[in-house]
Amino acid sequence: MVSDAIERVVVLRHPIERVWAALTTAQGLSRWFGSVARIDLRPGGRAFFRWDDLDGESVATIAVVDPPHRFAFRWGIEGLPEDEALQTLVDFTLEPVPDGTRLRLVESGFAQAAADVARSAHRTNTQGWDTELVDLEIYLDAAA
Template sequence: MVPDTIEREVVLRHPIERVWAALITAEGLSRWFGSVAEVDLRPGGRAYFRWEDLGQESVATITAVEPPRRFAFRWGIEGLPANHELQTLVEFTLEQVPDGTRLRLVESGFAQAADDVAWSAHEANSQGWDAELVDLKTYLDAAA
């Protein structure tokens, strides 16, 4: 059975407002999530990400902006054409905890694609999120 969801949770030793800014601003995103980011921060707005080292880019549609707790967007499934109707939903949820901020990431919707595409995209994004969340922590810690 094709896995439909990627889930990650990390506690960052920073205030929720700081983590929120890293998630929703072009400046913050371009420091840890790819090398270039543009964000029209509103539901229905467009977000653009580019990873120059990988020669990849992605366009997303923002679906939720609930400061400073929830940010979500839909984007294409790797292996399908960029304008394909099938997309996954990426949701970031933040919660203030005694040690800082708990960030929960859930990306869902892989199982709607054909099995070979879904497996490949799920694996690539799982590895990608692991690396990106390390980059987020490194960015926040360095800027503290």
């Protein structure tokens, strides 16, 4: 049985507005999520992410923009052709807490792919999010 979702919760020692900007601006995203990012921040808008060290690029479609509390996008499942319709939903929820901002990340929709593809994509993205969320924290702490 393939897990359908990845879920991570971190508390970042920064105000919600700073975390929101890191998640939703090209300048912020380019500092922690990939090497280069472009984003058209509106539902139906596109976001482009490139990772120089992976020689890879991803295109996402913005699904939800609710500043500064929720941001979500859909993107392709790793291991499927780029024109494949199956996508996962990456959903960030931000909540102010006494120590800063609680960030909840949920990426869901892996189980719609064939089991071997879903397992591999889930494993790859789990490792990716673990790394990227550390990079987010490092970026925010350095910019403070």
